[in-house]
Amino acid sequence: xxxxxxxxxxxxxxxxxxxxxxxxxxxxxxxxxxxxxxxxxxxxxxxxxxxxxxxxxxxxxxxxxxxxxxxxxxxxxxxxxxxxxxxxxxxxxxxxxxxxxxxxxxxxxxxxxxxxxxxxxxxxxxxxxxxxxxxxxxxxxxxxxxxxxxxxxxxxxxxxxxxxxxxxxxxxxxxxxxxxxxxxxxxxxxxxxxxxxxxxxxxxxxxxxxxxxxxxxxxxxxxxxxxxxxxxxxxxxxxxxxxxxxxxxxxxxxxxxxxxxxxxxxxxxxxxxxxxxxxxxxxxxxxxxxxxxxxxxxxxxxxxxxxxxxxxxxxxxxxxxxxxxxxxxxxxxxxxxxxxxxxxxxxxxxxxxxxxxxxxxxxxxxxxxxxxxxxxxxxxxxxxxxxxxxxxxxxxxxxxxxxxxxxxxxxxxxxxxxxxxxxxxxxxxxxxxxxxxxxxxxxxxxxxxxxxxxxxxxxxxxxxxxxxxxxxxxxxxxxxxxxxxxxxxxxxxxxxxxxxxxxxxxxxxxxxxxxxxxxxxxxxxxxxxxxx
Numbered sequence: 001x002x003x004x005x006x007x008x009x010x011x012x013x014x015x016x017x018x019x020x021x022x023x024x025x026x027x028x029x030x031x032x033x034x035x036x037x038x039x040x041x042x043x044x045x046x047x048x049x050x051x052x053x054x055x056x057x058x059x060x061x062x063x064x065x066x067x068x069x070x071x072x073x074x075x076x077x078x079x080x081x082x083x084x085x086x087x088x089x090x091x092x093x094x095x096x097x098x099x100x101x102x103x104x105x106x107x108x109x110x111x112x113x114x115x116x117x118x119x120x121x122x123x124x125x126x127x128x129x130x131x132x133x134x135x136x137x138x139x140x141x142x143x144x145x146x147x148x149x150x151x152x153x154x155x156x157x158x159x160x161x162x163x164x165x166x167x168x169x170x171x172x173x174x175x176x177x178x179x180x181x182x183x184x185x186x187x188x189x190x191x192x193x194x195x196x197x198x199x200x201x202x203x204x205x206x207x208x209x210x211x212x213x214x215x216x217x218x219x220x221x222x223x224x225x226x227x228x229x230x231x232x233x234x235x236x237x238x239x240x241x242x243x244x245x246x247x248x249x250x251x252x253x254x255x256x257x258x259x260x261x262x263x264x265x266x267x268x269x270x271x272x273x274x275x276x277x278x279x280x281x282x283x284x285x286x287x288x289x290x291x292x293x294x295x296x297x298x299x300x301x302x303x304x305x306x307x308x309x310x311x312x313x314x315x316x317x318x319x320x321x322x323x324x325x326x327x328x329x330x331x332x333x334x335x336x337x338x339x340x341x342x343x344x345x346x347x348x349x350x351x352x353x354x355x356x357x358x359x360x361x362x363x364x365x366x367x368x369x370x371x372x373x374x375x376x377x378x379x380x381x382x383x384x385x386x387x388x389x390x391x392x393x394x395x396x397x398x399x400x401x402x403x404x405x406x407x408x409x410x411x412x413x414x415x416x417x418x419x420x421x422x423x424x425x426x427x428x429x430x431x432x433x434x435x436x437x438x439x440x441x442x443x444x445x446x447x448x449x450x451x452x453x454x455x456x457x458x459x460x461x462x463x464x465x466x467x468x469x470x471x472x473x474x475x476x477x478x479x480x481x482x483x484x485x486x487x488x489x490x491x492x493x494x495x496x497x498x499x500x501x502x503x504x505x506x507x508x509x510x511x512x513x514x515x516x517x518x519x520x521x522x523x524x525x526x527x528x529x530x531x532x
Contacts, residue, residue: 002026002027003027004024004025004026004027005024005025005027005028005029005030005033005365005366006024006365006366006522007020007021007024007030007033007363007364007365007366007514007522008362008363008364008365008514008515008516008522008523008524009021009024009033009037009361009362009363009514009524010361010362010363010434010512010513010514010524010525010526011037011041011359011360011361011362011512011526012041012045012048012157012359012360012361012438012510012512012526012530013041013044013045013157013359014044015040015043015044015145015149015154015155016037016038016040016041016044016045016359016361017037018040018145019036019037019039019040019044019145019146019149020033020034020036020037020361020363022036022145023036023037023137023141023142023145024365026137026141027136027137028135028136028137028141028142029134029135029136029137029365029367029369030059030363030364030365030367030369030370030371031059031130031131031134031135031136031369031371032131032135032136032137032141032142033363033365033371034057034361034362034363034371034372034373035057035127035130035131035135035142035371035373036137036141036142036143036144036145036146037361037363037373038055038123038127038361038373038375039051039127039142039143039145039146040145040146040149041359041361041375042123042146042375043146043149043150043154043201043205044149044154044157045157045159045160045359046154046156046157046160046182046196046198046391047159047160047163047164047357047377047380047391048157048159048160048357048358048359048375048376048377048438049123049358049359049375049376049377050121050123050377050380050390050391050392050393051121051123051124051208051216051390052118052121052123052124052225052377052385052390052391052392052393053073053121053122053123053375053376053377053378053393054071054072054073054121054122054123054375054376054377054378054393054395054415054417054419055069055071055122055123055126055127055373055374055375055376055419056068056069056070056071056072056126056264056268056373056374056375056417056419056420056421057069057071057126057127057130057371057372057373057421058251058262058263058264058370058371058372058373058421058422058423058434059130059134059369059370059371059423060262060369060370060371060423060425060432060434061134061368061369062367062368062369062427062430062432065250066250066251066253066262066423067133067134067248067249067250067251068248068249068250068251068262068264068265069126069129069130069133069246069247069248070122070126070246070247070248070249070264070267070414071122071123071124071125071126071127071129071246072122072267072268072414072415072416072417072419073119073120073121073122073378073393073395073414073415073417074119074120074122074240074244074411074412074413074414074415075119075120075396075407075409075410075411075412075413075415076118076119076120076234076235076236076237076240076396076411077235077237077240077407077411078237078239078240078243078411078412079237079238079239079240080235080237080411084235084407084410084411085235085407086116086117086234086235086396086399086407087115087116087232087233087234087235088114088116088233089112089113089114089116089117089396089397090112090113090114090174090382091110091111091112092110092111092112092113092167092170092171093109093110093111094109094111094166094167094170094171095109095166109379111167111171111379111394111397112394112396112397112398113171113174113379113380113381113382113383113394113397114174114232114381114382114383114397115174115175115228115229115232115233115234115236115381115383116232116233116234116235116396117381117383117394117395117396117397118229118234118236118381118383118392118393118394118395118396119236119393119395119396119415120236120240120241120244120412121216121244121392121393122244122246123375123377124208124213124216124217125213125216125217125244125245125246126246127142127213128212128213128246129213129245129246129248130246133248139209139212140209140210143205143208143209144209146205147202147205147206147209150197150198150201150202150205150389151197151202152195152197153195153196153197153198154195154196155192155193155194155195155196156190156191156192156193156194156195156196157192158192158193159357159506160192161189161190161191161192162192163357164182164183164189164190165189167379168187168189169183169187171380171382172382173382174381174382174383175382175383175384177384177386178382178383178384178391180199181198181199181384181389181391182196184196198384198389199389200387200388200389201388201389201390202389203388204221204385204387204388204389204390207219207220207221208221216241217241217242217244218241218242221385221388221390222238222241222242223238224385224386224387224388225238225241225385226238226241228383228385228386235411240411240412243412249265250265251263251264251265251271252264252265252271252272252275254275254278254279254282255279255282256278256282256424256451256455257282257455257456258426258428259424259425259426259427259429259431260424260425260426260427261275261278261422261423261424261451262422262423262424262425263275263420263421263422263447264419264420264421266414266416267414267415267416267417268416268417268418268419268420269416269417269418269444270417270418270419270420270441270443270444270447271420271422271444273420273444273445273448274420274422274443274444274445274447274448274451277444277445277448277449277452278448278451278452278455281452281455281456282455357376357438357439357440358374358375358376358418358419358437358438358439358440358443359374359375359376359438360372360373360374360375360421360436360437360438360510360511360512361373361436361512362434362435362436362512362513362514362524363434363514364432364433364434364514364515364516364522365516365522366516366520366522368430368432368516369432370423370425370432370433370434370514370516371423371434372421372422372423372434372435372436373421373436374419374420374421374436374437374443375419376393376417376419376440377391377392377393377394378393378394378395378397378398379394379397379398380392380393380394381393381394381397382394395415399415418440418441418443418444419443420436420437420443420444420447421434421435421436422434422435422436422447422451423435424451426518429517429518430516430517430518430519431515431516431517431518432515432516433461433513433514433515433516434513434514434515435447435450435451435511435512435513435514436511436512437450437509437510437511437512437527438506438509438510439506439507439508439509439510442471442507442508442509443509445469445470445471445508445509446469446508446509446510446511447509447511449467449469449470450464450465450467450511450513451464453467461513461515461523461525462523462525465511465513465525465527465528466504466527466528467486468483468484468485468486468487468504469483469484469487469508469509470482470483470484470487470508471483471507471508472496480496480497480498480499481496481497481498481499482499482501482507482508483498483499483500483501484501484503484504484505484508485500485501485502485503485504503532504528504529504532505529505532506529506530506532508529509527509529510526510527510529510530511525511527512525512526512527513525513526
């Protein structure tokens with residue numbers, strides 16, 4: 001038997017973290033630990049991620065180039081002839097409550113759900129590809145913790161309980177199986193902390209443990225999902241599932257204080273956004289004098305506008321298409337920054353993407369390896385794969401369609417995503433850090449602000465994760481800045497409506513970070529905002 005692996009594991013739930021610890025005890029490497037934990041998260045963190053959702057994975061190994069395993073969802077329709085239109089989706093409005101610990105009422109969320117909202121899932125394919133390429137333990141060992149958790153049911157997270165209470169049977173009543181899974185006692189949702197056992201999920205995981213991802217994409221689960229979609233007139237078919245492959249790509253790279261930061265490239269729009277923010281801070285000395293931030297508040301304003309710029313260009317109904325220029329391409333910093341300092345540019349901010357929640361797992365091991373995984377299922381389609389307990393993504397419902405109600409890209413194209421796993425390392429010092437965040441469109445901001453706080457404000461990683469954050473949202477009249485206690489809003493007030501928050505909020509993203517120093521010290525940091 002292999003010796004246990006010393007590892008730092010940061011995750012959003014105790015069962016997810018425990019799965020990683022179990023695989024470390026078996027001698028698994030960083031990939032085994034992270035992938036097994038991510039599979040368990042699809043059971044432990046229901047409605048944040050799913051095997052029928054999406055995932056992005058970054059892998060760093062000393063002496064090797066970093067790799068990104070792309071498991072973003074894709075547009076269905078390979079078996080369809082004629083213009084690609086998603087079919088009928090149910091339109092719902094869900095009460096959004098108040099904004100991030102303020103007294104401001106938010107407009108209701110407009111959702112489009114149902115079978116037609118399901119995109120081709122990529123999460124399981126990414127987990128399997130990463131395991132096969134970089135892992136050491138047998139696949140069945142990685143699935144075992146999730147299968148055992150599914151047997152008795154996982155405690156419902158507070159986040160999932162709140163979403164069930166808000167979305168209610170309107171969302172989960174789209175399909176009988178889904179309603180019975182998430183509302184087992186009738187109309188009342190389960191309480192936070194109550195075990196929720198999804199019928200058939202243990203059996204489905206057992207099948208996946210034996211057959212691998214093939215069970216989902218070419219096997220019995222593919223047949224069941226294809227038949228369910230065909231019966232409801234949705235585009236997703238067995239042909240789409242069989243054709244899907246996780247892609248291994250080179251990540252974006254940004255220099256940070258003599259080290260490097262790897263971020264996912266297209267179809268992640270968040271990777272480019274975070275890279276731009278960090279690169280802007282790194283290159284501030286190159287800016288013309290009139291553009292250099294003179295105070296910490298000015299620097300906050302500059303970063304905020306940069307974030308707004310990227311979300312406007314790459315966010316809201318973005319669909320698959322040509323990737324934007326890489327964050328590591330030599331940019332003309334002054335040309336990029338100048339329009340961000342012009343208040344008139346605020347009028348051009350695009351509609352704000354109220355992106356769904358995600359989960360994140362970070363792992364570093366004593367050998368200097370680091371793995372960062374972010375996974376999501378969108379807001380969900382309100383549909384489960386019959387006989388499996390696996391809930392489906394609703395990513396098609398998030399898209400902006402063309403004037404005729406069709407897609408702007410061909411079937412099989414990746415959907416743009418806000419998943420933003422990151423890895424920072426310094427080859428000379430031997431340091432490696434995996435990090436990422438929950439929070440949908442806030443992930444890029446959370447990752448970038450955490451890295452900048454550590455690199456440029458000389459905070460520890462724990463202090464950087466806990467440090468106050470801000471986030472910009474487009475409004476009908478420009479933009480507003482929401483910020484946590486501890487940030488000076490004076491520079492922001494020159495350009496934005498400022499909305500102070502009463503305390504640190506989950507809204508701003510929850511960073512999970514695992515670090516390994518050159519001296520071999522391992523550290524795991526989970527965001528205190530997880531307790532919100």
